[in-house]
Amino acid sequence: MPAFIVPNPSSRVPVGMYKELRAWMLDNDQDAQRMADWSASTLSAPDTAEKMASEIIWVILCAGRSAQAARTIERKVWDAINTGRPVVEAFGYRAKAAAIERAWHEREKDFAALQKAVMGGSVEALVELCGSIPFIGDDTQFQLAKNFGADLCKPDIWLSRLAGFPDRPRRAVRYRFPACMDLCRPLAESTGERIATVESMLWLGCNKGVLQVDASAGPVTFAEKVITARSIFSAQADTSL
Template sequence: MDYELLQKYNFAKIIVREFGFHHEIHWQSKVSFEDLDEETFLREFSWVVLSSGMKNTVIEKKFGPISNCFYEWKSASLIAKNCIKCFESAIQIFNNKAKINAIIDAATKISKQGFANIKKLIGKDPIHSLQKFKFIGPITVYHLAKNIGLDFAKPDRHLQRIASMHNYSSVQDFCRDISKHSGDSVPVVDIVFWRFATIEPDYVNVLYSLNITPNSPM
């Protein structure tokens, strides 16, 4: 990986921090799969399912009220036992039966199998195991994986465009190369470029035209 690409990453990171999103970088850097518990998994799973195909800002406004409908994700068994009540209250806030049912289905599955057993399966084969949950597909599985502390990047259109611009066919390889040289985790590299793309609509051209020399202050 060349010096220029690492400096482009550092530039994007500076912009993200200057726009007040340093807390997202901090959060992602602290997420650990080893420390993953049932509550965190349910919350992150639900976030990924609800945000699939939707703007992040929409889910941010609704996620608090939806969390209330599911007992703040405290217990899969509690959600499973009160699934009708959870569904009826949540559907009033977020009118998508398939997504709400996917959350209830996940809670029921965890309640039956035990979170420790499910976590063990995820640890052994994360991408395959996570896709056994409803609404977790070939793209969203990486979103969920990184949000629960696994070393993956989400290959969304923003990262794919940035990686391709730098002659990478794989988003994972692109983020891992930057991770090795920057000291940041793969998920942190992901969130920096993703947030930069939401801040700067013309992010591809901005990164492409960035004039960087070895003495550039970054």
């Protein structure tokens, strides 16, 4: 497949739109302040094998579903882990359930590898390590590396649309990731924020439906409206998934 050149991703979300979105979200969305604080000051390499495994499990659950749905499944998965039951009883996707159990049972081995990568100081090595973990994919390797402290973005479907990539044909991550970084970098430079913070606020705006771009990657719009989506931090009770 020939290279797909996105014309100037940095022009897709103007600085003024981003600042307006961020301010409005902080005033109107229950998750925005926590997301901003988390991405600005608390993202760092986990200091225990258990914290590292919980991040891996979270990212495995996030792939292919909303954060809200993943949060509900996460509660059930941890109930299974904490009571010694097979994870597949809580999460019927057998291959992912097995990957979650591996992440928990082999956490000390993974933690040693993570410490080595972090001490080396190479973001590329950290991303590569994340990508080597079962069921951490092309996009989620960046999400996990970000959660481990790297100042970068996850080129998921929303951020890719914002950067100018339509859903179809799905372009390889080697094209989407640098374009998404080009989208976020000038916003970070203009506001003094981390790229990870910019990405998190853009992602949250899309999740809550106020930052909009269609599947063809048309113009990006910011539309103030009542937010009906539930919190990304709380599980929904009595939900069967």
